[in-house]
Structures are given as structure tokens and as C-alpha cells.
Amino acid sequence: MHAHVVLFDGFDPLDAIAPYEVLQAAGLATGGAVSAELVTAEGAREVPSGTPPLTLRATGLLDPARADVVIVPGAAGTLPSEDGEEREDSIPAILARTLGTGLPGLLKEALEREDTLVATVCGGSAILAMAGLIVGRPATTHHQGMELLSAGGARPVAARVVDDGDLVTGAGVTSGLDLALYLLEREVGPRVAHAVETLFAHERRGVVWSDRGPAPAF
Template sequence: MLAQIVLFDGFDLLDALAPYEVLWAGGDIAGGALKVELVSFEGAREVPSTPTGMSVKATGRIDLERADLLIIPGAAGSLGGGGPGSIPALLASAVGTGLADVLHQALGKPGLTVGTVCGGSLLLGMAGLLKGRRATTNHSALEALKATGADVIAARIVDDGNLVTAAGVTSGLDLGVYLLERTVGPRVAHGVEALFQFERRGTVWRAQGHEALAW
């Protein structure tokens, strides 16, 4: 199996690298059952994050023919204002690169799961890809996500079939562990939890079982 983590200008480092490390470790202790790549829409290049200015190298281009998992991080920038360094502006810029078309294809490809961390789901929403889909994001952007037409669930991880979204920045760790459980199995996921001395937090929300009544 192959997981590709998509980098774009202004991506958040922890959003991308937390699931990368978890998935890489899972693939390693599973004997190579899962490979992980850092990619971009444009192909191999140095991709700058913000606000630190640190760059991370994407080793190739998004390849939907090979990928089984495609993970989209959020952006790191200013929370207020509408300048070019703001999070909404950075996400909009990523959508404008043509990434939206690739993500639309990814969500329509059988056998491929799209995961997001933090504002990654808002990126999908801004591209018009979350209408009627159950999703979550950082607590500060739940209303913005709802405005894109998503059915917003205030949970740390939301599993909507071929779309698995994670909430705030550190939930990228939880996303990675959950995706390991889904794809490689719970023994590998537990092994990574033990290796990292980290336990996945909260219940993964799925549309199963009795509907919860409002308190």
C-alpha cells in the first residue's frame, strides 16, 4: 500500500509530518506493507511552510494510480485578516493550483481514502468537495467548514467512508494511528502507539449504531 502526503506552499509542518511519521513507522513494523511519500501537485520540489519558512522536499507528484491513501494537511499562517499570509488565503491559493481537480478525482476513485488534518478539510470544502459529507476540522474553523456545505461533526476523528478527517493540529497523530488500524490492522496500530508512547484519543465518529439523543 502507498500513502501520499500532499504538500503545498504554506502547509502546516505538524499537520503533514505527524501522520507521516506514524504511517512510516507502521509500514516499517509491518515489514513494508505500507510505504509513505511526500508529494506535491507540481511534482518534486522544495515546499515552503509558514510562518517558520522551513521547507520540506516533496519527492514526486500526486499519483492517484498508485496511492491508496492521500492525506491533506492544513495551512500555517495568521489567524486574523485576509492578507496573503493568512490561513484562508493560503488554502485558497492551494485550491487554485489545480489541486482541487486532483482531489475531486481522488474522492471518486474506488479503493482510495482521502484523509485530512486540521484545515485540510477546509481546503476540500473551499474546493466544493464536502457538500453533504461528514467532516471535522480545527475547533476555530467549524463554522467556516459548515459554510462550505459539510455536515460538521465536532469530533477528533470523523470516518465518512473514503473520507477521514481530523480536528486540530495534534490530531494528525490520531489520524495516522486510525488509518493504520483501518488499512494494516490493529496490531500494527497498537505497535506504533507503544513505539511512540502515544494513545489515540477519543472515539472515532462513524454513522453507525443508535443515533445519540441531544442532552
Template sequence: MLAQIVLFDGFDPLDVIAPYEVLGAGGVIAGGALEVELVSAEGPREVPSGIGPLSLRATAALDPARAGLVVVPGAAGRLPDGPVDVPEDGVQARLAAAARTGLPALVGEALDRPGVTVATVCGGSLVLALAGLLVGRTATTNHLGLDALAATGAQAVAARVVDDGDLVTAAGVTSGIDLGLYLLERELGPRIAHEAERLFAHERRGTVWRDVGVAPVGRSGAVAGAA
């Protein structure tokens, strides 16, 4: 399986590096069953992150025909000072800019392909939601963006990882580690995920939320879980 982790201008480095390392390690542990590469919608290029001068190189183009797993990160930047403050170097502006590129169309193609899983970390789900790809879908994001996610027509869940079939989303930036481990378990099995957990000395947090089982009494399913 090929996992493509997407870079876009202003991406959050930890959203990328955490799943990259976990998935890459899982692939090695599984004897090469999973390969990981950094990509962009535009093809090979240096992609500036949202943190200072740090950039990463995309070595290929995002290609839903090649990938079995596509991971979309969130953005890094200045947080707004108030409800009407949307700084040009802020997280909101960078997520909105990514939603206006060719990225959503390619991710939409991935979601339409049987056997392809799309995953997001932090504000990555908002990139897709702003492009209209998550209407009616269950997803999560950073706790600061749950209301914005719900406003796009998505079913926003305050959980650390949400599994909605071919869409798996994770909450704040460090949840990218938990996302990577869960994807290893889902795609390659629990023994591979357990070895990766031991390698990184990290125990996953929270319950992966799925729309199955008995619903909590007196609580909305849209807010079940804990980020």
C-alpha cells in the same frame, strides 16, 4: 499500499510530519506493507511551509492512480485579528490559495477511485470544501473552522477524527498523530496500530465518529463528539 502526503505552499509542518512518521513507522512494523512519500500537485519541488524559512521537498507528483491513501494537511500562518481581517500570510488565505491550485482536482480524482482513501488534517478539509468536494460529506477540521466548513455544505462534526468511508478527517494539528494511528488500524489492523502507539508512547484521544448506531437524543448529530 502507497500513502502520499501532500505539500502545498504554506502547509502546516506538524500536519505533515505527524502522519508521515506514524504511517512510516506502521509500514516498517508491518514489514513494508505501507510506503509513504511527500508529494505536491505540481511534482517534485521544494515547498515552503507556513512557518518561517522551513520547507520540505516533494519527491513526486500526487498521483491518484498510484496512491491507496492521500493525506492533505492544513496551513500555518497568522490568525485574523477580526472577522474582516484576512492577512495575506494568514491561514485562511493560504487554504484558499491551495484550493485554487490543481490540488483539488487531483483529490477529487482520488475520491472517485474505488479503493482510495482521502484523509485530511486540520484545515486540509477546508481546502477540499472550498473547492466544492465535501458537499453533503461528513467531516471535521480545527475547531476554529467548523462554521466555515459547514458553510460550504459539508456536515461539520466536532470530533477529533471522523470516518466517512473513503474520506477520513481530523481536527486540530496534533490530531494528525491520532489520524495516522487510526488509518493504520483501519488499513493494516489493530496489532500494527498498537505497536505504533507503543513506539510513539501515544494513546489516541477521543472516539472516531462514524454515522452508525443510535443517534443521541436531543442533540444534533452534526455536533456530536468531542474535539
């Protein structure tokens, strides 16, 4: 399983690094059967995070044909002001700027491929929603970003991880660990996922929600 972890200007470092490290550790646990690569929509380059002066280097181009899994992080920045004025360094503004890049088109291609899984951490799902790529689909994000999902036509679900088949979304920043471990369990197997979880001294938390089973009566 090869994963492309997407970087863009203003990305949240933990959103990207947490799943990247989980998958790299899984590579060690599987003799190289799992791997991860930092990529952008433009190719190899230095990518400034939203937590300056931290910068990461992407080593390749996001290519849905080469990735079994595409992982999209959210952004790091300021919160929207109470007066409604949107600053350039606000998280919604940073996420919105990705719409002017080649990223939405590549994510659309990934979602349309039968053999590619798209996963998001925190505001990564808001990018998909703002691009109109997940209309009607259940998804989660940081609790302060649920309105962005609704505005884009997605169905917000208050869960740690939401599994909608070829779309798996994670909630707040630290959910990147839980999301990546869940992907390992689902795609590779629970024994490898448990081994990596133990290595990281992390106990998964929260609910993995999926649209299966009877609807609750309340």
C-alpha cells in the same frame, strides 16, 4: 498501503510530518507493506511551510492512481483578524490559494476513485470544502475552522476523527497522530497500530465518530 502526503505552499509542518512518521514506522513494522511519500500537485520540489524558514522536499507528483491513501494537511499562518480583514498570511487565505492550483482537481479524482481513501488533518478538510468536494458529508477540522466547513456545504462534527468511509478527517494539529494510527488500525490491523502507538509513546485520544447506529435523543 501506499500513502501520498500532500504538501502545498504554506502547509502546516506537524499536520504533514505526524502522519508521515506514523506510516513510515508502520512500514518498519510490516516489512515494507506500508509506505508514505511527500508529494505536491506540481511534482517534486521544495515546498515552503507556513512556519518559515522550514521547508520540506516533495519527492513526487500527487497521483491518485498510485496512492491507496491521500493525506491533506492544513496550513500554518495567522488567524483571521477581528475586524474581518483577511491578511495574505492568514490560514484561510493560504488554504484558499490552493484552489488556484491543480490540487482540487487531483483531490476530486481521488475521491471519485473506489480504491482510494482521502484523509485530512486540521484545515485540510477546509480545502475540500472550499473546493465544493464534500457537500453534505460529515467532517471535522480545527475548532476555529468549523465555519469554513459549513460555508463549503460540509457537515461539521466536533470529534477528534470523523470516519465517513472513503473520507476520514482529523481535527486540530496534533490529531494527525490519532488520524494516522486510526487509519493503520482500520486498513492494516490493530496489532500494527498498537505497535506504532507504543513506539511513539503516544496514547490516542478523542472520539472517532462515524454516522452509524441509532441517532441520540438529545
